[in-house]
Amino acid sequence: MPILNKLFIAGIFLLAVEGGYTGADASPELVKNKQCGMCHRFTPDEADKPAPDLFYAGDKFQKDWLENFLQHPEVIRPAGHTRDPGFLRGQPEFSPPHPALKTKEAKEMTDYLISLKILNDGPPLELGDLSKGARVRVKILFERDYSCIACHQSYNLARQPRGGVSGPSFINAGRRLRPEWVYQWLKNPKQFTDRGRMPLYAFDEETLRKLTQYIMSHQKDDSAQ
Ligand code: HEC
Ligand code: HEC
Numbered sequence: 001m002p003i004l005n006k007l008f009i010a011g012i013f014l015l016a017v018e019g020g021y022t023g024a025d026a027s028p029e030l031v032k033n034k035q036c037g038m039c040h041r042f043t044p045d046e047a048d049k050p051a052p053d054l055f056y057a058g059d060k061f062q063k064d065w066l067e068n069f070l071q072h073p074e075v076i077r078p079a080g081h082t083r084d085p086g087f088l089r090g091q092p093e094f095s096p097p098h099p100a101l102k103t104k105e106a107k108e109m110t111d112y113l114i115s116l117k118i119l120n121d122g123p124p125l126e127l128g129d130l131s132k133g134a135r136v137r138v139k140i141l142f143e144r145d146y147s148c149i150a151c152h153q154s155y156n157l158a159r160q161p162r163g164g165v166s167g168p169s170f171i172n173a174g175r176r177l178r179p180e181w182v183y184q185w186l187k188n189p190k191q192f193t194d195r196g197r198m199p200l201y202a203f204d205e206e207t208l209r210k211l212t213q214y215i216m217s218h219q220k221d222d223s224a225q
Contacts, residue, residue, distance in 0.1 A: 030108055034099065042116065048195070050084045050094060056192060057113035060181045065172075066113060070106040073098035074172070078153070078165040082197045118191070125179045127213045138214040146201065148211075155218060167198060174219035183212045 031037055039051035057066070073096070080092025101109060130138065143149045151167035161171050173182070186208050189196045203211065 030105060030112070034101070034105075034109075036099075039094070044118070048083060051081055052083075053193065054113060055116050056118045056181075058115055058117040059119045059184070060177060061113070062175060062178055063110060063114055065176045067106050067110040069176075070101045070109055071103060073100055076168050076176075078169065082166070083195075119181075119184060122180065125183055125209075125212070127179060127209060127216065130210075130213050130217060134210065135214070135217070138210045141207065142211065142214055151198070170215050170218045172218065172220045174216045177215070179212055179216050182215050183208055186211055 031042065036042075036054075037046075037049075039049055040054045041049045042054055044053075044055050075096050079090070080087050080094060084092040084094055086093045142154065148154075149163040151164040153161045153163040153165065153169035153171055155171070156162045161169065163169075184191060186201070186203060189198055189200070
């Protein structure tokens with residue numbers, strides 16, 4: 001895998017220059033041993049990396065999902081990550097499977113990742129359930145008005161995945177993401193990245209909440225987990 005070679009060389013170079021990985025506090029040994037830092041950034045001031053940023057993992061992910069993903073990784077971005085050097089050619093250099101951890105390592109890594117935050121802890125976002133009518137209206141927003149579906153997978157009426165693959169899939173977003181983070185992302189993705197490939201919108205408060213509710217309503221059936 002060419003990206004691994006390149007990153008490996010970059011990793012050695014960094015080790016030589018900095019005398020070791022210094023971005024992590026609670027669990028630096030595990031992060032270093034597993035070489036997660038070859039692909040992911042754990043602090044915002046590192047140079048760009050080809051996989052999703054993890055320095056706000058504690059804001060973004062639900063703990064149970066994270067612990068499970070680290071042991072049984074699933075594909076979230078079917079076309080690869082937008083920072084992968086081969087993404088625009090349609091030939092991402094990273095191909096699954098993602099490295100997997102053993103149970104004990106996954107627990108330790110999860111505790112560490114959950115501690116990485118950039119947002120101030122606010123009150124939990126109380127969203128409630130979407131009524132049937134509200135769900136139909138927000139589905140129209142998602143699919144027609146804003147064309148989110150062009151880039152993100154969602155469920156069709158038969159609960160089959162449908163939609164574009166250039167953005168992360170929402171198929172299990174309700175178990176994967178924290179609603180507070182989804183809300184903040186939709187409000188202003190630039191809080192998390194200034195190199196995003198998603199169009200910038202200026203939603204009013206009601207639309208922000210409805211879209212967050214809608215994304216959070218995507219959950220795989222327990223039997224399918
Ligand atoms: C060879 C590169 C590579 C290495 C090494 C690697 N990852 Fe990843 N990781 C990726 C890519 C690419 C994705 C995106 C996968 C997808 O979206 O389908 C990803 C996704 C993730 C996600 C989900 C992120 C999100 O926003 O959806 C987490 C959490 C994660 N990795 C943690 C880790 C940890 C912890 C390690 C070390 C044990 C690690 N990764 C090692 C490339 C890597
Ligand atoms: C042109 C393609 C495109 C469109 C249209 C689009 N997005 Fe995105 N979206 C992305 C990409 C790509 C990302 C990954 C982050 C990045 O690179 O900016 C993303 C990230 C996200 C995330 C964070 C998910 C994660 O797991 O990191 C959410 C939530 C989101 N989009 C919601 C929406 C909603 C709601 C709409 C419609 C109002 C929408 N997006 C429209 C491309 C798109």
